[in-house]
Amino acid sequence: xxxxxxxxxxxxxxxxxxxxxxxxxxxxxxxxxxxxxxxxxxxxxxxxxxxxxxxxxxxxxxxxxxxxxxxxxxxxxxxxxxxxxxxxxxxxxxxxxxxxxxxxxxxxxxxxxxxxxxxxxxxxxxxxxxxxxxxxxxxxxxxxxxxxxxxxxxxxxxxxxxxxxxxxxxxxxxxxxxxxxxxxxxxxxxxxxxxxxxxxxxxxxxxxxxxxxxxxxxxxxxxxxxxxxxxxxxxxxxxxxxxxxxxxxxxxxxxxxxxxxxxxxxxxxxxxxxxxxxxxxxxxxxxxxx
Amino acid sequence: xxxxxxxxxxxxxxxxxxxxxxxxxxxxxxxxxxxxxxxxxxxxxxxxxxxxxxxxxxxxxxxxxxxxxxxxxxxxxxxxxxxxxxxxxxxxxxxxxxxxxxxxxxxxxxxxxxxxxxxxxxxxxxxxxxxxxxxxxxxxxxxxxxxxxxxxxxxxxxxxxxxxxxxxxxxxxxxxxxxxxxxxxxxxxxxxxxxxxxxxxxxxxxxxxxxxxxxxxxxxxxxxxxxxxxxxxxxxxxxxxxxxxxxxxxxxxxxxxxxxxxxxxxxxxxxxxxxxxxxxxxxxxxxxxxxxxx
Numbered sequence: 001x002x003x004x005x006x007x008x009x010x011x012x013x014x015x016x017x018x019x020x021x022x023x024x025x026x027x028x029x030x031x032x033x034x035x036x037x038x039x040x041x042x043x044x045x046x047x048x049x050x051x052x053x054x055x056x057x058x059x060x061x062x063x064x065x066x067x068x069x070x071x072x073x074x075x076x077x078x079x080x081x082x083x084x085x086x087x088x089x090x091x092x093x094x095x096x097x098x099x100x101x102x103x104x105x106x107x108x109x110x111x112x113x114x115x116x117x118x119x120x121x122x123x124x125x126x127x128x129x130x131x132x133x134x135x136x137x138x139x140x141x142x143x144x145x146x147x148x149x150x151x152x153x154x155x156x157x158x159x160x161x162x163x164x165x166x167x168x169x170x171x172x173x174x175x176x177x178x179x180x181x182x183x184x185x186x187x188x189x190x191x192x193x194x195x196x197x198x199x200x201x202x203x204x205x206x207x208x209x210x211x212x213x214x215x216x217x218x219x220x221x222x223x224x225x226x227x228x229x230x231x232x233x234x235x236x237x238x239x240x241x242x243x244x245x246x247x248x249x250x251x252x253x254x255x256x257x258x259x260x261x262x263x264x265x266x267x268x269x270x271x272x273x274x275x276x277x278x279x280x281x282x283x284x285x286x287x288x289x290x
Numbered sequence: 291x292x293x294x295x296x297x298x299x300x301x302x303x304x305x306x307x308x309x310x311x312x313x314x315x316x317x318x319x320x321x322x323x324x325x326x327x328x329x330x331x332x333x334x335x336x337x338x339x340x341x342x343x344x345x346x347x348x349x350x351x352x353x354x355x356x357x358x359x360x361x362x363x364x365x366x367x368x369x370x371x372x373x374x375x376x377x378x379x380x381x382x383x384x385x386x387x388x389x390x391x392x393x394x395x396x397x398x399x400x401x402x403x404x405x406x407x408x409x410x411x412x413x414x415x416x417x418x419x420x421x422x423x424x425x426x427x428x429x430x431x432x433x434x435x436x437x438x439x440x441x442x443x444x445x446x447x448x449x450x451x452x453x454x455x456x457x458x459x460x461x462x463x464x465x466x467x468x469x470x471x472x473x474x475x476x477x478x479x480x481x482x483x484x485x486x487x488x489x490x491x492x493x494x495x496x497x498x499x500x501x502x503x504x505x506x507x508x509x510x511x512x513x514x515x516x517x518x519x520x521x522x523x524x525x526x527x528x529x530x531x532x533x534x535x536x537x538x539x540x541x542x543x544x545x546x547x548x549x550x551x552x553x554x555x556x557x558x559x560x561x562x563x564x565x566x567x568x569x570x571x572x573x574x575x576x577x578x579x580x581x582x583x584x
Contacts, residue, residue, distance in 0.1 A: 007395055007397070008394060073391070074421060075386065075388045075391075075413075075417075075418045076388050076389070076395065077392065078388060078417065078421045079384045079386070079387075079388025079389040079391075079413070080379060080389045080393070082384075082411075083381070083382035083383070084379070086378075086409065087378030087379075087381045090407055092381075092405065093374070093378065093381070094377070097370040097371045097373070097374035098371070098375065098377075098378055100368075100371055101367055101368075101371030101374050101375045102375075104365060104366065104367060104371065105365065105375070108364050108365040111421075111425050112425065114424040114425050114445060114446060114488070115424075115446045115447070115448075116445060116446070116447040116491045117448045118447055118449040118491040118492070118497070119409055120450070123524060125407075129406050130406075132406035132407070143521060148558065159408065160406060160407045161407070161409070161410065162407075162408070162409035162410065163410055163451075164450070164451030165450035165451035166450075185525070188520055188521060188524075230450070230451055255558065256555055258580075259555035259577075259580065262551070262576055262579070262580065263576070263579035263580050263582075263583040266583070277580055278580055278581050278582075278583060280558070280580075281578075281581045282577075282581050283559065284558075284559060284562070284577055285574065285581060287559070287562050288562065288570065288574050288577070
């Protein structure tokens with residue numbers, strides 16, 4: 001408990017109790033006596049340097065024998081080294097300081113960087129990072145796949161985030177006067193406007209709210225699993241056939257997915273999407289028959 | 291604290307004699323000592339042990355120590371390096387928050403500003419075992435594709451939302467996607483795998499999914515309409531013809547017909563195959579089967 005508290009300063013007894021699932025009074029009883037602990041070694045007394053005050057706040061003036069960073073667990077070392085190495089390739093990083101820091105970490109941990117993170121670097125990431133950092137409005141030319149259209153809009157960037165390998169820009173869109181998320185590799189042009197915005201990031205909720213997309217159940221051969229792995233699909237059955245449920249934000253998305261999955265896949269339960277794949281296939285076929 | 295402060299390993303008898311932590315060296319005190327050691331280990335503090343040799347009374351017993359290197363990181367980062375590492379860990383985050391736990395141990399402070407970019411990575415359970423295996427040259431065993439595998443792992447890497455192990459199976463270099471493992475990973479003894487040259491992720495596995503698989507020599511010509519022409523040219527290149535309406539014809543290596551169709555149909559009505567005839571036939575057959583499947 002003491003070590004955890006030391007590593008999570010400033011901290012109170014009630015926070016320690018919460019973390020360890022203890023009654024606050026029990027945690028206080030365990031932590032309070034730490035103040036008086038002294039150990040004599042070679043006739044020299046070492047006090048731990050912990051103070052727990054009456055309000056339950058814990059203060060440290062830790063003895064140098066104990067006050068240095070502890071060894072990292074393998075998972076922690078892996079996480080930190082991998083993150084640091086990956087960040088070397090991202091815009092906005094102090095590359096020189098990070099490189100020497102990583103070298104020192106590797107030496108101290110006694111392990112090498114055998115885990116690599118290969119983050120894609122789409123064409124406009126750097127300028128979008130710059131605009132996000134400076135709260136500068138940008139004009140983007142964007143291909144919206146769900147609508148199958150290109151539009152030009154001015155947006156006020158909040159955050160640029162990589163989820164499942166793809167970069168997204170969360171921003172306020174002046175064209176729609178609403179919050180929107182844009183996939184960075186579908187941005188076809190960016191212009192800095194020189195105008196800064198003062199809008200504060202409302203967090204994730206406004207971006208995920210609104211009407212929920214209908215969920216479609218699809219049956220497909222197991223060998224097509226790789227096509228749905230990057231999607232937000234829930235596996236319902238995983239036997240000779242794979243049955244998954246997928247939220248469908250637009251019929252264009254579902255149409256293209258069914259074209260890719262091919263004749264051995266089908267939408268279960270029919271409904272409005274029953275003929276979608278065959279109609280799309282017929283339309284495409286007519287282009288080859290011209 | 292006593293074990294930490296002692297300059298050399300000490301025996302149970304010396305611990306009882308030199309500290310007031312245990313009232314005697316009886317079995318009840320020894321049980322308390324065992325519990326204390328367990329608590330320390332659970333906190334991540336290794337207790338070094340060594341056997342006591344010789345012929346005297348203490349012979350055959352154990353000496354204990356908490357060695358500096360087992361407990362503390364000998365790390366001397368400058369302020370700029372600390373800040374750069376902290377910023378990196380705020381930009382690249384594992385969903386298991388490993389880097390946050392590590393920063394807590396390093397005593398990191400608060401960043402002056404939030405990073406403008408952030409990448410979120412999954413942290414599958416197998417990752418720590420795989421890292422250990424690569425780091426110590428250990429063979430790994432797991433079930434994949436319905437059969438048991440024995441692999442010499444060389445590199446663990448993340449790409450497009452997935453973790454992969456690059457390694458040698460039966461002398462052949464292969465890539466295995468970690469989320470498709472069908473069992474936990476068993477890690478063999480240190481040094482049980484051979485040493486191999488560690489490739490860059492791009493050498494281990496082509497970044498373009500269309501280039502996965504053996505070379506077929508088949509090159510398709512694909513017409514991309516104006517709506518997607520600029521994006522496809524930027525992402526793939528290979529333009530062999532530009533048409534007046536803004537559409538382009540590009541050349542694409544076809545190594546796996548499935549991957550090729552997936553890429554092609556991902557563009558819907560905006561792309562059609564022009565050549566070679568066998569690829570056109572393949573696509574037309576696929577579409578006809580889809581039409582007649584209703």
